[in-house]
Amino acid sequence: MLMKTASQSLAEQLCARFAERIRTRLLAPGARLPSVRLCAEQQGVSVSTVVAAYDQLQAQGLVVARKNRGFFVRDLTSNMPFAQAASAQAAIQSIAVAARAPVDAAALIRGMFHSVSNKPQPGMGVFPAEWLDASFLPAAVRKVTSDSALRELSLHYGEPMGDSGLRRTLSQRLGALNIPAEPGQIITTVGATHALDIISRTLLRAGDCVMVEEPGWAVEFARLDALGMRILPVPRRADGPDLDVMAQYCQLHAPKLFVSVSVFHNPTGHCLSPGSAHRLLQLACQHNFHIAEDDTYSHLAPDHATRLCALDGLQRTIYVSGFSKILAPGWRVGFMAAPPVLVERLLNTKLLATLTTPALLEKALAWCIDQGQLRRHAERIRSRLDQARGRSVKLALAHGCSFAAEPAGLFGWVETGVDTDALAQRLLDEDYLIAPGSLFHAVRKPGTLMRINFATTQDAAFWKVFVRLRDGVR
Known part of the structure; x- marks a missing residue:
């Protein structure tokens, strides 16, 4: 709550609160501020206080007033000289996206590094740090850093494709998933997102069409848009992508790439069925496009789950995964397994961007x-997640929510019954960051869904706050 002090008026405090959200992109360019009357009710202050705060924001150049419509967040990089715009862009650490929402993909990423509070955050896309605190990690580093080894690894670049020992190990791991990948087909990367970026930069050029599942990963939409790609959203169903929509895209736009999450899809938790996988691969062969299969959550899923790369044998598919989600976020180790014909092109893109990766x-x-x-650690995480999911689902149902998809994996796709963009801003006042459903669509529009992290929504305190604010939005 805002509290009047000798050094700062209520209007100044309210202005500072909105200014911070604008500068950190928790309120993105184009977002509409609450109406003066609604804001006064939400913050427990007078209408005149809100008017004064909004006037201060306008004077600082952070918002613009539109007659009979309200106050909107200003794009801080518009109407500036190029150099000044670039500086402002860097200052607010923005990511270009096709359309803006009040909480955007970049805000969720920043939330991973700078939490809005010490409370468990429902919108986070990662496990809590305490879940990943494994005693064997320091032992592993000590094992490979004798004095001579440390000197050798520090003073020389690593192997271009990545450490050969790790690639042999990964080849064996993929074999257990029935994915035939020789060490020479595997390239290590700085996390799975880096692998997806390498694939995009290798196979696509600005203006090319790329199909992406919708709802889908907010960061992937933002990343592809920043590269100048034309995004074609494909509705994601329980058994896989809508193949009829994909066929129409192929006829009209000749897309070159499809980015897919087959196992524990984010945000729905859906898993691809064998029948859909077979028909999807037939479509890829018929229309000559590649598929980047993002298996980031592979360590949470059974080995027998349907994966396109296993059925395709790495012909038109490229397998992507990593270890940041399950083991060591700070190590930033990811990898891709590619068709032999693409390996050299993908490697060249990696070398141009990062040279090598940390050996x-x-x-x-x-x-x-x-x-x-790693295997034993993943088993412990899966067991703990199963218990957390059960508790979180009970709390969500008990507080009037339902699930738009069968709860599975790390995330739940929750129907709230209210505009979750509006709800997200009110929850920020209570130090909770949620992931509204609009984030997971290529063209942003208000909706009533939100993605929750089962590991961070076991706290009944959050759900009590959620119900109070949800009823207020209603």
Whole structure:
């Protein structure tokens, strides 16, 4: 709550609160501020206080007033000289997206590094740090950093494709998933997102069409848009993508790439069925496009789950995964397994962007896998997540929500019954960051869905606040 002090008026405090959200992109360019009367009710202040705060924001150039419509967040990089705009762009750490929502993909990413509070955050896309605190990680680093090894690894670039020992280990791991990938087909990357970026930059050029599942990963929409790609959203169903829509896109736009999450799709938790996978691969062959299969959550899923790369044998498919979600976010180790014909092109793109990847951490990761430490750790995480999911689902249902998809994996796709963009802003006042459903669509529009993280929504305190504010939005 805002509290009047000798040093700062209520209007100044309210102005500072909105200014911080604008500068950190929790309120993105184009977002509409609450009406003066509604804001006064939400903040427990007078209408005149809100008017004064909005006037201050306008004077600072952060918002613009539109007659009979209200106050809107100003694009801080518009109407500036190029150099000044670039500086402002860097200052607010923005990511270009096709359309803006009050909480955007970049805000969720920043939330991973700078939490809005010490409360568990329902909108986060990662496990809590305490879940990943594994005693074997320091041992793994010590194992590969004798004095001579540390000197060698520090003073020389690593292997262009990545540590050969790790690639051999990953080849064996993929074999257990029935994905035939020789070490020479595997390229390590700085996380799975880096792998997807390499694929896009190798196979696409600005203006090319790329199909992406919708709802889908907010960061992927933002990243592809920033590269100048034409995004074709494909509705994601329980058994897989809408193949009729994909066929129409192929006829009209000749897309070159489809980005898909087959197992524990984000945000729905859906898994691809064998029948849909077979028909999808037939469509890819018929219309000559590649498929980037993002298997980021592979360690949470059974090995027998349907994966396109296993059925296709890495002909038109490229497999992407990593270890930041399950093991060590700070190590930033990811990888891709590609058709032999694409390996050199993908490697060239990697080298132009990052040269090589950190060999020391790749060797430590290989040790964790070879010693069985990663497998045992993943089993503990899966067991803990199963329990958390059960508690979170009960709380959501008990507080008047329903699930738009069968709860599975790390995320729940929750029907709230209210505009979750509006709800997100009110929850920020209570120090909770949620992921409104509009984030997961290529063209942003208000909706009533939100994605929750089962690991961070076991706290009944959040759901009590949620119900109070949801009823207020209604």
